[in-house]
Amino acid sequence: MENDVILEVFSKRLTNLVNENNTDISFLLNQLGIKSKSTIYRYMNGEMSPKVTTVKILANIFNVNPTWLMGYDVPKKELSQENNSNSAIVFVYGTIPAGIPMECIEDIIGTEEITSNMLKGGKQYFGLKVKGDSMSPEYLDGDILILQKQDDCESGNDCVVMVNRK
Numbered sequence: 001m002e003n004d005v006i007l008e009v010f011s012k013r014l015t016n017l018v019n020e021n022n023t024d025i026s027f028l029l030n031q032l033g034i035k036s037k038s039t040i041y042r043y044m045n046g047e048m049s050p051k052v053t054t055v056k057i058l059a060n061i062f063n064v065n066p067t068w069l070m071g072y073d074v075p076k077k078e079l080s081q082e083n084n085s086n087s088a089i090v091f092v093y094g095t096i097p098a099g100i101p102m103e104c105i106e107d108i109i110g111t112e113e114i115t116s117n118m119l120k121g122g123k124q125y126f127g128l129k130v131k132g133d134s135m136s137p138e139y140l141d142g143d144i145l146i147l148q149k150q151d152d153c154e155s156g157n158d159c160v161v162m163v164n165r166k
């Protein structure tokens with residue numbers, strides 16, 4: 001799905017949620033920590049794309065699946081909201097070229113399901129799609145890696161490292 005189409009669907013879904021729930025824009029400003037109403041209206045008009053953290057907060061406010069809110073063709077409610085399954089959703093944020101440094105871009109390109117047991121102890125996960133075959137045969141082009149977010153990496157372990165992130 002093209003980014004402009006995703007932004008258009010996001011803006012329509014956000015606008016519908018605001019209208020259906022009769023949500024005060026000032027309430028959204030307060031919840032999001034945004035100072036200007038024009039930012040919310042730019043989201044609703046499809047003029048500006050929100051950060052991933054903003055989407056997560058909006059999805060929580062409206063009790064919807066953040067991936068659905070972003071414009072993807074997934075259920076409006078997360079699996080864990082629809083039933084009491086033992087699963088959770090992990091966002092796939094983009095591609096990672098195997099073995100090559102690149103800029104970190106946090107665009108959600110999909111989701112993957114993991115067991116809720118993996119989240120015990122406050123652990124956090126994210127997904128990346130492998131691009132290229134320089135780390136074959138362990139990681140193949142198109143593989144989705146589910147990675148635990150942590151501050152360090154042991155020698156000998158495979159890891160994705162973000163450097164000079166502000």
